[in-house]
Amino acid sequence: MTTSAQGRNGAIQVTGEVIGLRRAGEYHVLTLTAGGIPDLTRPGHFVALSVGGPESSMLLRRAFSIYSVQSRGVYGGTLEIVFATQGKGTEWLSRLHRHDTVDIVGPLGRPFALPKEPVSCVLVAGGYGSAPMFSLADALRARGCRVDVVLGASTEGKLFGVLDAKRIAATLTITTDDGSLGEHGRVTDALPAVLKRTDADVVYACGPMPMLRAVAEVASQHGAYSQCAVEESMACGIGVCMTCVLPVMGDDGVTRMLRSCVDGPVFRGDRVRWDEVGTIPEGTLGAPVSGGH
Amino acid sequence: MTRAVITHGPRPDAAAEVPDVDMTTYLAGLELPSPVLTASGCAAAGRELDQFFDITTIGAIVTKSIMLNPRSGRPTPRMAETPSGMLNSIGLQGPGIDAFLDKDLEWLRARGARAVVSIAGGSVDEYTRLASKLRHVSDVAAIEVNISCPNVEDRGLVFACQAASAADVISAVRRNTNPGVPVLAKLSPDVTDIVEIARAVVDAGADGLSMINTLLGMVIDTDTMRPALAGITGGLSGPAIRPVAVRCVYQVHAAMPDVPILGMGGIRTGLDALEFVLAGASAVSVGTATFHDPSTPARVARELAVALAERGFERFEDAVGHAHRAPDPAPAPGGPVAGHGHLTDDLEPDTAVEAGVEG
Numbered sequence: 347m348t349t350s351a352q353g354r355n356g357a358i359q360v361t362g363e364v365i366g367l368r369r370a371g372e373y374h375v376l377t378l379t380a381g382g383i384p385d386l387t388r389p390g391h392f393v394a395l396s397v398g399g400p401e402s403s404m405l406l407r408r409a410f411s412i413y414s415v416q417s418r419g420v421y422g423g424t425l426e427i428v429f430a431t432q433g434k435g436t437e438w439l440s441r442l443h444r445h446d447t448v449d450i451v452g453p454l455g456r457p458f459a460l461p462k463e464p465v466s467c468v469l470v471a472g473g474y475g476s477a478p479m480f481s482l483a484d485a486l487r488a489r490g491c492r493v494d495v496v497l498g499a500s501t502e503g504k505l506f507g508v509l510d511a512k513r514i515a516a517t518l519t520i521t522t523d524d525g526s527l528g529e530h531g532r533v534t535d536a537l538p539a540v541l542k543r544t545d546a547d548v549v550y551a552c553g554p555m556p557m558l559r560a561v562a563e564v565a566s567q568h569g570a571y572s573q574c575a576v577e578e579s580m581a582c583g584i585g586v587c588m589t590c591v592l593p594v595m596g597d598d599g600v601t602r603m604l605r606s607c608v609d610g611p612v613f614r615g616d617r618v619r620w621d622e623v624g625t626i627p628e629g630t631l632g633a634p635v636s637g638g639h
Numbered sequence: 640m641t642r643a644v645i646t647h648g649p650r651p652d653a654a655a656e657v658p659d660v661d662m663t664t665y666l667a668g669l670e671l672p673s674p675v676l677t678a679s680g681c682a683a684a685g686r687e688l689d690q691f692f693d694i695t696t697i698g699a700i701v702t703k704s705i706m707l708n709p710r711s712g713r714p715t716p717r718m719a720e721t722p723s724g725m726l727n728s729i730g731l732q733g734p735g736i737d738a739f740l741d742k743d744l745e746w747l748r749a750r751g752a753r754a755v756v757s758i759a760g761g762s763v764d765e766y767t768r769l770a771s772k773l774r775h776v777s778d779v780a781a782i783e784v785n786i787s788c789p790n791v792e793d794r795g796l797v798f799a800c801q802a803a804s805a806a807d808v809i810s811a812v813r814r815n816t817n818p819g820v821p822v823l824a825k826l827s828p829d830v831t832d833i834v835e836i837a838r839a840v841v842d843a844g845a846d847g848l849s850m851i852n853t854l855l856g857m858v859i860d861t862d863t864m865r866p867a868l869a870g871i872t873g874g875l876s877g878p879a880i881r882p883v884a885v886r887c888v889y890q891v892h893a894a895m896p897d898v899p900i901l902g903m904g905g906i907r908t909g910l911d912a913l914e915f916v917l918a919g920a921s922a923v924s925v926g927t928a929t930f931h932d933p934s935t936p937a938r939v940a941r942e943l944a945v946a947l948a949e950r951g952f953e954r955f956e957d958a959v960g961h962a963h964r965a966p967d968p969a970p971a972p973g974g975p976v977a978g979h980g981h982l983t984d985d986l987e988p989d990t991a992v993e994a995g996v997e998g
Contacts, residue, residue, distance in 0.1 A: 357690050359934060396931055403723040405877050405931045451691075451933060581718050581725060582930040585687040588680075588703075588729045589718040603711050603732060608687070624869070625714045632709035632732070 356386055357584065362395075362450045364442045365421055370428065371503040373474050374440050375413065377426045383452045384415035384423035389460075389482035390575055390612045393427065393452030394583030397435040406581045408435045409607070411478040411552065412453065425452075428477040428506055454583050455611045458482050458550055458573050464490030465547035468540055468570075469515075470533050470561050472553025473499050474506040478575060482550060483514040492516055494544045498533035498557075502526040516544075534560040541568040548573065551615070555623055562615025572615030578606040593619040593627050601630045658948035662940070662955045664698070666922045667821035667846035667899045669781055671698040671753065674955055675912065675940040678903045678926030679704055679757040679783060679825070680729070682936075684743035688929065689750065692937035698922055699753035702743065704785040706758075707765050707772075709735040714869040719858040724877030724905070725927060726856050728870030731759055731788075736772050748778045757825070758812070759785040762792050766808050770815035781821040783901075784812050784845075787852040787874075799827035799852065802839035813844030823901055825849040826887070828880075833887050834894045847899035848891060849924070851884045877927040881905030885918050892919025892960055907935065909942020916943075916955070917962040 362378035369375075383393065394407035410427035417423055431440050442448070458478075461467070467486050469479045476497055483493045495515035499505040500523040508527075511518045519536045520528025529536050534557070541549070541564065549565040551558055552575040565572035581587040585608035594604045595617050603626065604610065619627055626633045664674040676698040682688055685700035694700055712732025719726045733739065736758075747754045756779050760766040766784065773779055786808050789795040798804045809824050816822065824840040826833060828851040837848055853874025858867040866872075884904025892900060902920030906912050907928040915923045923943075928935040943955075952958045 359691055359932075402931075403878075404720060405723065405725055405927060406718075406720045407930065449932065579716065579718070581720075581727075582933070584690070584933055586681060586683045586933075587718070587727070587930050588683075588712065588732050589715070589727065591712065591715060591717070591732065623715075626711045630711045632711040632735070634711070 357452055357454050358382055358386070359449065359451045362425075362448045363421075364444050364446045364448065365424060366444065367440070367442055370506060373428050373430050373504075373506055375426055375428050376439060376442065377424055378448060378450065379421045380415070380423050380425040380450055380452070382423060383450065384417045384425055387412055387415045387425070387453040388457035389485050390455065390457035390478050391453035392455050392478075392583070392611060393425065393450050394454060394580070395427075395439070395451075396449040397438045404435050404438070406435075407451065407583045408439070409454070409580045409583045411475075411575065411611075412481070413477040414481060425450075428474045430474060451583060455607055456609065458575070458612050460485060460489060461491060461548055464492075466492040466494075466544050467548045467550060468494045468496065468537070468544060468546040470496045470537060470549060470551040470553070470557075471498070471506075472533060472557040473504050475551075475553030475557075475575070475577070476505075476507045476511070478552055479550065480507060480510045480514060487514065492544065494540055494546070495519070496521070496533050496536055496540055497528075498522065498536075498553075500524065532560075533557060534564055537561065537564050538568070541565070541570060546570045549615070551575070553577070555620070558615070558618075559620035562618065562620060566616055573612050574615045574618065575611045576606050576613060576618070577611075580607050583607050592623045593625070593630055595619060601627055603630060603632075658944055660944045660947045660952060660955060662944055664922050664955055664959075665899070666781065666901060667823065669821050671780075671922060672696075673698040673940050674916070674922040675936055675943065676755065676901065676922060676924045677701050677929065677936055678924035679785060681926040681929050684739070685747055685750070685752055685754075686743075688933055688936070691933040694752045695750065697936050697940055699755045699780050700747060701755040701783055701924055702739070702747075702757055703733060704731055704757040704759035705733050705736050705739045705769070706731055706760060707736055707768055709733070709738070716868055717870070717873075719867040719873070721856070721858060721875065721877070722879060724875055724879035725930070726858050726868060726873035726875050727853070728868045728873035730870065736769055740772070740776060744776065744778070753780040754778065755781045755783050755823070757783040757785050759788050760808075761788060762790065763807050763811050767811045767815050770812040773820070774816050779817075779820055781823055781847075782812065782816060783823045783825050783849050784809060785825050785852070786840075787825065787827045797827065797829075799825070799836065800830055802836050805836055806839040806843035809840045809845045810843040821846040823847045823849045825852055827852045828883050828887055828904075829855050834890055837891045837895060837898070841895060841898055847901060847921075849901040849903065850891065851880070851887050851904045854880055854883065876905070878905040878907055878911070881911060881914070885914050888915055888920050889918040889962065893963060896960060896963070906939060907931075909939050909944075909946045912939050912943045913946045913958070916958050917960070919960040919963065921956075921959050
């Protein structure tokens with residue numbers, strides 16, 4: 347049987363049914379029935395979907411942050427993901443109809459770590475990297491944390507969740523590269539002022555690698571702890587393919603190539619060797635002594 | 640188990656009863672209750688997949704190839720999707736044999752799963768030392784020797800691609816490990832004559848053959864106009880390579896019918912597995928399909944049992960190599976006989992079409 351949670355992470359595999367697919371700016375929001383997955387989901391978890399149907403020639407799973415979950419309702423447990431059409435797999439998803447089915451594995455990965463004290467938190471997201479931030483904000487607010495949000499994108503249509511953010515944030519700062527909405531520039535241009543104003547203790551971030559790298563740096567400069575959810579390409583999402591690795595320094599000071607799917611996707615921003623993502627940094631555990639292998 | 644759980648199962652037939660076929664198989668003296676195993680590099684050391692099916696029910700977990708020392712693997716990108724397949728260039732990332740034995744093998748032992756340990760090295764000496772490390776380890780069901788590695792002492796030529804160096808590795812492993820543990824040589828399809836390599840490793844002491852490893856391939860990203868993988872080339876796997884794998888198994892079984900074969904390469908369904916069995920495989924490994932659907936090994940085992948029952952087999956073993964046997968006699972007396980006119984002349988066109996659709 348494939349539906350019982352036996353393992354340490356408790357991921358399960360279910361056949362989801364499409365409840366709805368709607369446009370949100372330049373993105374799509376897909377709502378699926380998801381059996382027992384919503385009950386197990388915490389902010390920062392992701393799901394891996396198979397694409398193309400049972401006979402698909404596309405073998406690799408597509409990983410998506412979970413935007414929202416509903417444990418029970420008319421359809422039982424449901425979940426929502428946000429995606430941009432970037433290739434054949436997401437194009438297939440964008441053509442789904444109500445009642446079509448999609449194989450879902452989840453919840454996967456390590457979720458965001460939540461503070462024990464009611465501290466001040468800033469949530470930073472680029473593009474649809476904001477998807478996991480709204481459930482995170484709810485969880486933080488339930489713990490009495492102050493939540494401020496910074497959303498950025500290249501242009502207005504690529505912002506996701508502006509209305510959600512207004513609802514949950516003490517303050518919302520928006521940046522666009524082209525100035526079409528909010529401040530002209532990048533999230534990291536606006537971030538230092540927000541961190542200072544809110545006296546932030548923790549920064550949570552999700553978005554493209556260069557953004558995460560910059561956010562982690564700004565957070566460190568302000569003495570804030572950062573939690574970054576990375577976007578690495580994955581084949582399986584469950585920890586067996588070893589394709590989604592990045593160099594991360596451990597408590598022992600040793601850098602290891604960690605899997606974003608099971609050791610992440612959320613990492614401490616000060617532990618990821620951002621400048622060396624895509625390489626095997628010298629001194630990494632098991633790195634070639636000279637030349638490659 | 641509640642009804643709701645079953646309703647949300649991944650396949651409608653997930654709870655279907657498995658037919659009464661004796662699925663026991665013997666792989667080089669190793670008795671396995673199921674002929675379906677995982678494939679090396681596609682199941683880590685079993686723990687992750689145990690979330691999705693009971694790993695003690697399949698034949699064995701074939702662990703990711705382990706080397707003597709910890710290894711970081713190659714930089715990313717490490718994979719590219721291809722039509723019905725994928726290209727990978729992981730570079731054998733792993734914790735090294737000592738940590739593997741302490742943690743991974745120990746976990747498999749405690750879990751009660753059978754473990755086929757895959758080893759890889761860069762020199763004959765490294766394989767020798769790996770084999771020696773495994774010599775006194777209990778609960779190793781078999782050793783699979785991944786010889787598709789570059790030989791650092793011979794211009795980086797891949798061991799598996801030359802009969803002599805392939806044989807050197809296998810003979811070193813066979814001499815240095817527990818004689819009671821079967822040694823399987825994993826062959827590369829990237830050779831001119833796979834039968835020649837197969838003979839060489841069997842003569843060197845291999846108890847069985849695993850075939851096939853990935854095919855060397857390459858993808859160029861047309862946006863960056865550069866190779867898609869950091870490692871430039873990678874191993875092609877998935878259903879795209881299945882016909883190549885079936886051909887290799889068939890050729891080697893034809894040449895050496897007594898040598899047990901663990902067949903792999905693109906198996907996704909029970910019928911895919913059946914092709915390998917009919918070609919001569921005594922067991923099969925499910926690899927890349929596990930990335931697509933983590934419950935594939937258990938599903939393939941169920942589907943294979945159903946497929947065998949539907950074809951009248953009461954024992955799995957009876958199907959091994961069946962494709963090599965003379966065709967079954969004509970089903971109906973008085974039916975068309977080869978050489979006596981054209982077959983189609985004797986059939987109504989509609990009947991022919993129908994037969995084609997049904998068959």
